[in-house]
Amino acid sequence: MPTTPLSPEDPVALGDFELLGRIGQGGMGQVFLGESLGGEPAAVKVIKPSVVDSQSRQRFAQEIEVLKTIWGPRIAAFLGADPEAEQPWLATEYVDGPDLARHVKDQGPLPAVLTAALGAILAEALSAVHTQGLLHRDLKPANILLGPNGPKIIDFGLAAFTESHVSLTAPNQVVGTPVCMAPEQAAGEKPLTPAVDVYALGTVLLFAATGHYPHQAATPYMVFHLVTDPDSAPDLSDAPADLVPLLTDMLAHRAQDRPSLVEVVQRCRSVIEAHGLKIAQARRRLTAHTARRHNPAAPSPAPAPSAALPPTVPFTNPATAIAPAASAAQEPSPPAADVVPTPTLPASPVVAEAPEPPAAAPAAPGDTTHGTHGEHPAPGRPSKSPRHREEPSRTLRHSVQARKTAERIRAAYAAGAPFAPSRTA
Structure with missing residues (x-):
């Protein structure tokens, strides 16, 4: 999904990041393609004005604090944030590539070895x-971005300290993406253990290899019922035979029956070696495969992360209410099978109600891409916090190529824009 131009009401800068265009949105925020003073591309997530309240700010601030503690070559890097600004924002590394959900939807499942x-x-x-x-x-396909240097994990909006008993959700609510949620997480058990991420990774790998999830149904509550029912076996149809044993163990109903992540790595290596390859060769082939399928014609960044799955939303604990009993939160959501990445942001506190598909933030599906720059640098538009210094006069800070791209998009957009170019903020 290509980046779209900024709207007249969008900020043109947040902190030291100049915004170039929109790359996705989720239940709680909008994701923009931005650029730092030094020209570093970034996915800038902004909380929607309609949901900015004390609780959403608290969640957002928690997400920022969590991101500051996470590091690693496969994690989209934290670049900056201001949860106290009029429009709270968070900037993370921009990954130029589609998310896994978008890739599988557009190109089909990955071969077993990949x-x-x-x-x-x-x-x-x-x-x-x-x-x-x-x-x-x-963890879900929309939160795995397939960049030019390999996959990266995004969206730690629901990340929690393993020993923490503190939660911003109601006692009888659980938050997450139903089709990728471990049984104990769906049942509202606390504290959660690393086994929940092992289960979620199992759903991601099953989706990558087959295009479907272990449990799918028409509504989140029906999915919850299947996930929490110990007699409901995961659907492993179409999964490559050499991956079935590993997927079966990762998707075990009881947390203690699942393998550790170290064991998962070792068993994945065994599958790769059985195909006559070394792990380094398989990694290079994966990156080459996803990069080759990524539209080479696009001149600038293309896809971005996303939020692409059945929505991540709070649900009443199925243990206390699963039946068709109605409640406002029970809005029917698209079938779990209907997985189309929607641009999401690098780490949207999707805790509120973002369904499944595309996502797009720094770079991928959700997915999507390239940027533009809006006109209307109205002085009061960019939200600044006391911690950010005032910018005397704003000027374009990005590269010549980026500027030309932005100008082309602005020109094309302005031609059919329903608003007057002279509009002010």
């Missing part, structure tokens, strides 16, 4: 996150 390579890479990355005392809690 799925195993993806599994080894992600399991190792998650293991590093766990050693930092954190869990991801919302």
Whole structure:
């Protein structure tokens, strides 16, 4: 999904980041393609004005604090944030590539050996996150960006310290993406353990290899019922035979029956070696495969991360209410099978109600790409916090190529824009 021009009401700068265009949105925010003073591209997520309240600010501030503690070559880097600004924002590394959900939707499932390579890479990355005392809690295809240097994990909006008993959600609510959620997480058990991310990784690898999830149904509550029912076996149809044993164990109903992430890495390596390859070769093939399928014609950044799955939303604990009993939160959402990445942001506190598909933030599906720059640098537009210095007069700070691209998009957009060019903020 290509980046779209900024709207008249969009800020033109946040902190030291100049905004060039929109690359996605989720239930709680809008993601922009931005650029730092030094020309570093970034995915800048902004909380929607309609949902900016004390609770959303608290969640956002928590997400920022979590991101500051996470590091690793497979994690989209934290670049800056201001949760106290009029429009709270968060900037993370921009990954130029589609998310896994978008890639599978557009190009089809990955071959077994490449799925195993993806599994080894992600399991190792998650293991590093766990050693930092954190869990991801919302791993899904839309949160895996397939960049030019390999996959990266984004969106730690639901990440929690493994020993923490503090939660911003109601007692009988659980938050996450139903089709990728471990049974104990869906049942509202606390504290959660690293096994929830092992299960989620199993759903991601199954999706990568087949295009479907272990449990799918028409509504989130029906999915919850299947996930929490110990007698409901995961659907492994179409999964490559050499991956079935590993997927079966990763998707085990009981947390204690799942393998550790270290074991997942080792078993993925065994699958790769059975195909006559070394892990390094398989990793290179995975990157080459996804990069080759990525539209080479696009002159500038193309896809971005995303939020592409059945929505990440808070649900009442199925243990207390699963039946068709109605409640406002029970809005029917698209079938879990309907997985189309929607641009999401690098780490949207999707805790509120973002469904499944595309996502787009720094770089991928959600997915999507390239940027533009809006006119109307109205002085009061960019939201600044006391911590950010005032900018005397704003000037374009990005490269000549980026500026030309922005001008082309602005010109094309202005031609059919329903608003007058002279409009002020």
